[in-house]
Amino acid sequence: MRPGRALGALGGITGNANALRVTVAILILMVFVPMLHSGYYENLGRGVLMFATLSLGWNLIGGYTGYVSFGNVVFFGLGSYTTAALWQHWHQQSIVLAVICAMVVGVAFALVLGMPILRLRGHYFGIATLGIALATQEIVSNVDWLGAGSGFTVRPVDAYSTYYYAMWIVCAASMLATYLIARSKLGYAFVAIRENEEAAAVLGVDPTRYKVIAWAISAAMAAAAGAVFAGANGFIDPPTAFALDNNVFPIVMVILGGVGTVAGPLVGALILTAINETLWSHFPQIHTLFFGAVIVVVVVFLPRGILWLFNTRGGWKGVAGSLGAYRV
Amino acid sequence: MQLFWQDLVNGILVGGIFAVVALGFSLVWGIMNIINLAHGSFVMLGAYTAYVLFSTWNVDPFLSIPVAFVLLFVFGYCVQRFVINFVVRAPILTTFLLTFGLSLLIVNFALLVFHGDVKGITTQYSGSNFSIGSVTIAWVKLWTLLVALVITALMQLWLTRSKTGRAIRAMAMDIDAAQLSGVRVAHLYAVVFGLGAGLAGAAGVLVSLSYSLQPSMGDPFVITAFVVCVLGGLGSVQGALVGGLIFGVLEAFGSQYIGTGLQDAVALVVLLIVLILRPRGLLGKAGA
Numbered sequence: 001m002r003p004g005r006a007l008g009a010l011g012g013i014t015g016n017a018n019a020l021r022v023t024v025a026i027l028i029l030m031v032f033v034p035m036l037h038s039g040y041y042e043n044l045g046r047g048v049l050m051f052a053t054l055s056l057g058w059n060l061i062g063g064y065t066g067y068v069s070f071g072n073v074v075f076f077g078l079g080s081y082t083t084a085a086l087w088q089h090w091h092q093q094s095i096v097l098a099v100i101c102a103m104v105v106g107v108a109f110a111l112v113l114g115m116p117i118l119r120l121r122g123h124y125f126g127i128a129t130l131g132i133a134l135a136t137q138e139i140v141s142n143v144d145w146l147g148a149g150s151g152f153t154v155r156p157v158d159a160y161s162t163y164y165y166a167m168w169i170v171c172a173a174s175m176l177a178t179y180l181i182a183r184s185k186l187g188y189a190f191v192a193i194r195e196n197e198e199a200a201a202v203l204g205v206d207p208t209r210y211k212v213i214a215w216a217i218s219a220a221m222a223a224a225a226g227a228v229f230a231g232a233n234g235f236i237d238p239p240t241a242f243a244l245d246n247n248v249f250p251i252v253m254v255i256l257g258g259v260g261t262v263a264g265p266l267v268g269a270l271i272l273t274a275i276n277e278t279l280w281s282h283f284p285q286i287h288t289l290f291f292g293a294v295i296v297v298v299v300v301f302l303p304r305g306i307l308w309l310f311n312t313r314g315g316w317k318g319v320a321g322s323l324g325a326y327r328v
Numbered sequence: 329m330q331l332f333w334q335d336l337v338n339g340i341l342v343g344g345i346f347a348v349v350a351l352g353f354s355l356v357w358g359i360m361n362i363i364n365l366a367h368g369s370f371v372m373l374g375a376y377t378a379y380v381l382f383s384t385w386n387v388d389p390f391l392s393i394p395v396a397f398v399l400l401f402v403f404g405y406c407v408q409r410f411v412i413n414f415v416v417r418a419p420i421l422t423t424f425l426l427t428f429g430l431s432l433l434i435v436n437f438a439l440l441v442f443h444g445d446v447k448g449i450t451t452q453y454s455g456s457n458f459s460i461g462s463v464t465i466a467w468v469k470l471w472t473l474l475v476a477l478v479i480t481a482l483m484q485l486w487l488t489r490s491k492t493g494r495a496i497r498a499m500a501m502d503i504d505a506a507q508l509s510g511v512r513v514a515h516l517y518a519v520v521f522g523l524g525a526g527l528a529g530a531a532g533v534l535v536s537l538s539y540s541l542q543p544s545m546g547d548p549f550v551i552t553a554f555v556v557c558v559l560g561g562l563g564s565v566q567g568a569l570v571g572g573l574i575f576g577v578l579e580a581f582g583s584q585y586i587g588t589g590l591q592d593a594v595a596l597v598v599l600l601i602v603l604i605l606r607p608r609g610l611l612g613k614a615g616a
Contacts, residue, residue, distance in 0.1 A: 068421060116604045123363070123420075123562075127554050128603050131596040134551065138593035248428060255425050289436035295429025300411060303418045326418035328503075328513045 013191060014182045015261025023263035026270065027175065031168060034161040046164050046232060048266075048273045049171040050225050054250040055257070055265030056174040057221030062251065063260035064187060065214040066194025067118065070247065071129030074136045075106040075219040077241035079226025081140065084152040084236045089145075093157045095166050098227045106223025107216045114212040137242035151237025154230050163232035170228055171266070174221045179262045181217070190214050191260070256298060258305035267306060330462040335580040341469040343576025344476035345534050349549050350556035351483060351568040352527030358563015359500040359520050361420055362412065365427040367553055368546030369434035370400055370525045374532020375541050376442055382449050389449055389537055390471065396529035404525025409518040416517060431547075438543040447541040454537075472534045477569075479530060483523075484565040496520055500563060555599050 014020060033045040054076060062068045079102035086092040086101060117128045141149045181187045189210045192200035197207050230236050249272065250265075257268030275294055279287040298306075303326060353367045377396040381387035387395075407430065408416075415422050457466040487493040496516055498506040507513050532546075539545065552575065560571025575595060582594030 062421075117600075120603055123357075124558065124603055126363075127558050128600055130551070130554065131599045131603075135593045135596040135600070138590055138596075142587065142590055142593075251421070252425055252428065255421055259419075259421065286436065286440065288432055289440070292429045292432030292434075292436060296411065296426060296433065299422060299426040299429065300414050303415045303422045326415045326422070328413055328416050328517055 013187055013260075014179055015258060015263050019258075019261070019267070020179075020263045023266050024175075027172060027266060031165075034164050039160075042161065042164055044273065044277065046167050048269050049164075049167040050229055051246075051249055051253060051273065052266040052269040053167070053171045053174050053221055053225040054246060055253045055269055056171070056178050057218040057225075058250045059254045059260065059265050060178065060181070060190070060221075061211075061214045061218040063254055063264070064182065064190040064194065065211055067211060067214070068122075068126045068251075069129040069215070069218070070126045070251075071131070071133030072218060072222050072250065073242055073244075073247035074129075074133040075109065075222035076226035076229070076246050077133075077137065077140070077238075078102070078105050078109060079223030080230035080233075080236050080241040081146055081152075081226075082223070083227045083230035084154050085146065087154050088147075088152050095158060095162065095228065095231050098231065099166070099170065099224050102223040102227035103220040106219040106226075110216040110219035111212060114215045115208070118208060118211040118215060133242060133247060137238050140242075141238040147237070149238065151235060151240070153235050155234065158231070160232075163228055166228045167225070167232070170221075170224045174224075175262060175266065177217070177221075178265075182262060186210070186213065194260075252295065256302075256306055261305075264305060271306060331584060333461075333463050335584045336577060337463050337465060338469075339577030339580030340573055341465070341473050341576070342538070342580070343573035344473035345531060345538070345572075346552055346556055346575050347569045347572025348476045348479055348527060348531040348534060350553040350560070350572055351480060351565065352524035352531070353550075353553035354557045354560070354563055354565075354568045355527075356521055356524035357557065359496060360416060360517055362416070362423045362427065362521075363420065364521075364524060365424065365550055366407075366431035366434060367427075367524065367528050368548070368550040369431045369438070370404065370528035370546070371532040371535060371549050372435065372438060372541075372543060372546035373403070374400055374529030375536035375539075375545065376438065376532075377529065378533040378536045379447055379449055379541055382451075389451065389533055390475065393475065393530050393533045396533045397526040400529030400532075401522040401526035403522075405518045405522035407525070408521035409514065412521065413514055413517060435543050435546070442543060444542060449536050449541075451537075468537050472537060476531075476534060479527070480565060480569050483527070487565065492516070492519065555595060558599055559602060 030045055030049065034042050036042070054072065057075070058069065058072050061072070082102040082105050083095075083098040086098055092098070113132060117125060117132070120128055140146050146152075181190075189200070189205045192203070192205050193207050193210055201207050226241065230241075233240065250269075253268030253272050254265050255268070256271060257264030257266070276287070276291060279290045279294075283290055349367075349371060352370075353364060356362050356364045356367070374396040377399060378389045378392040381392045381395065382389055411430075412423060412426060415426060451468075453467055457464050459465070487497060495506065495511045496519070498509070499511055499513060499516055499520075503513060531549075535545075535549075556568060556571035556575050558571070559574050560567030560569070578595045578598055582590060586594055
């Protein structure tokens with residue numbers, strides 16, 4: 001499939017409008033989760049919001065611009081370490097300050113590395129980002145000022161639900177930003193680069209500049225999510241901050257939800273978390289095995305993502321049609 | 329200076345294993361554009377094949393190499409033919425996600441069957457070594473390197489000389505033209521994936537001689553394979569060999585001179601520099 005066909009099929013640059021309305025309604029309903037007074041649901045909800053934010057970030061560079069990053073967790077990790085360092089070294093405990101500083105750090109890191117890295121095409125960009133993520137994790141593990149291998153304790157000072165609301169705001173802001181960016185000149189430049197970089201350059205879109213912008217915004221989202229996560233989690237060490245799951249799950253979620261759409265990341269995060277939790281509570285021994293099987297089945301039967309179902313030309317008929325669309 | 333030579337030799341010895349691990353990964357990626365995240369789990373299955381044969385019938389691990397190759401080939405062939413082929417023309421992310429799911433499935437299945445405890449293979453010759461000057465070389469590692477070289481050479485011969493090999497290379501160049509010329513794409517895709525899995529299985533047996541075994545042991549090898557492919561250039565047999573040896577030496581020197589915790593970081597930083605200076609790998613051709 002040419003990506004261009006997917007763009008049309010999913011209902012334009014922001015994705016299917018009805019799917020977006022439903023998703024925004026779900027997001028608004030999620031504000032009320034802490035009022036259930038259930039630590040379990042609050043944790044779960046914050047997890048969904050965190051993964052949705054990471055997915056939205058990944059979606060900008062991987063979905064809209066077509067540059068698949070395997071290392072966006074690096075910004076999440078740097079974000080969490082920013083919060084931890086503020087707490088540990090300067091006794092700054094404001095979550096707002098932490099989020100702002102984390103975003104600055106993330107964007108700075110993306111700008112510095114983006115210049116050389118984003119000259120690479122396709123797979124090679126992916127591997128380079130993976131290398132950056134792994135190397136950064138190893139370097140952080142060896143810096144004493146950052147707690148080296150044993151990490152930091154981040155004592156939460158605010159009421160527990162503060163972190164839930166903070167994560168909600170970060171997620172909602174990321175979604176709004178994605179919507180506005182997608183509809184602006186910026187979004188069309190990103191998609192133009194994805195569809196045909198040479199043609200975009202000929203038409204006056206400076207590819208390197210726009211790719212770096214996409215990556216920097218993507219970094220800001222992931223870093224903000226990391227900053228809030230550190231406060232809520234209460235403890236940060238390299239394996240937690242740079243967890244492989246936080247790298248792979250957002251990619252899986254965006255693909256499940258719908259690549260290059262505004263609603264897709266949150267839809268994917270909701271569905272994957274729901275599947276994961278259900279399997280976990282019913283089959284604790286073999287839940288990861290089932291999880292793998294679910295991914296395989298979904299990819300084979302819904303290779304274009306779940307939002308495809310909402311599409312007028314999709315629906316169940318579309319599923320039947322798309323099964324085998326990519327066969328050899 | 330003695331340390332330098334010892335590190336160099338150790339790096340080259342371990343680099344042979346890296347080369348075989350990366351070879352299958354590189355073929356699958358280069359020919360079918362599939363980033364096979366399940367490659368590490370195939371390495372693990374190969375290692376456990378050697379373990380089961382060794383602990384049940386006391387079969388020498390070197391003799392398990394063909395067994396592991398054939399078993400994994402058949403497994404890989406079926407996976408590609410009956411699962412991946414359905415979505416293989418989709419954008420690369422789709423197969424990326426699919427193989428991620430497969431890898432979860434295989435690793436956790438192995439966890440059920442073999443349990444999570446760490447196992448190892450200790451043969452009679454495991455501890456024996458010899459010295460050249462001040463450099464000590466373990467026999468097992470030397471034989472491992474030799475076997476790795478033989479496997480790489482056989483692979484190169486088969487790809488360039490056999491009819492099937494030529495058909496596979498034709499597929500990588502232009503799938504539609506190959507199909508028009510009578511190449512059975514669905515079958516050959518499965519053969520390539522089977523080969524990738526078989527080579528991973530063979531590599532797994534070699535790995536089992538020097539590393540301990542547990543179901544998640546394969547995961548780091550996916551990253552190794554990634555890096556080796558970039559160092560050497562994608563889809564090339566010689567590239568995988570050169571990349572593997574370079575990566576082995578880099579890791580050995582990195583852990584010696586910069587710190588044990590940082591050897592991977594050193595290798596990855598070198599990877600980034602190579603990528604920026606030579607985006608298609610050290611041996612890669614422009615426009616390939």
